[in-house]
Amino acid sequence: MTQQLSSSGPVDDAADAPAVRWSRAIAVSSLLGLIVLGLAWELWLAPTGNRTLALKVLPLAWPLAGLLKRRMYTYRWVSLLVWLYFAEGVIRATSDRGPSVWLALIEIVLCLSLFAACAIHVRWRLRHPTATTEENRS
Template sequence: MARALALLGWATTMMTLLLWFGWRSTMPYGWGIAIVLCLPLALAGPGLWKRRKYTYAWCSLLSLAYMALGLMEVFATSVGRTPAMLHLLSTVGLFLGCVLYPRLYNREQTGINAVPAAPAPEES
């Protein structure tokens, strides 16, 4: 569940960045900015797909920068508020998924590998 949330947040964060800065932007180099903003997320993609816990860890830190970008745009401008809100929701999903996946994975692994302790011999 957490992995699906992380992957969905990853994909929608990239999509909202491309749509927001590339397609809806009035800046002359909007697509260039969108591609530069998507590069760190694109580098995280293979690690997320291969379930590497280290990638989930640094991607959670990366998502905080994207979350700050969304928060800034939500409160600073009124024109881009709707795409910024969609971007903010997707980054929250990415952050939660990246934080919860390693935690739940470790809990699952310790539950599987845990061997019940043998009862102590009774003293007579």
């Protein structure tokens, strides 16, 4: 494997592999979907009466930059954070009525796709580590 220098530092070939690009695209789109769904759900589609519940999407906004910059640490902790939203989806799918059930099912699907994409991304990059050069060792 080779490394190329970009304006933001070294970029490895493993990070540009199709599996990594695909998993990154799925992770980012699932995360954006969860943010949009959370806001729309609590503000317009099926508000619970307390619009401050829309603030629950704030923790989802933090990792967006890390996912876009391919930071492994971000992919790892997002795969843990997503289970909180998965649990909310399961609870609301089984306890709510009306449109909230369908919104909760969509949340569950988005959470599962985000987790799977993060897991695939991390696993693939760990199996194909970047090539170290003399510049990176010093």
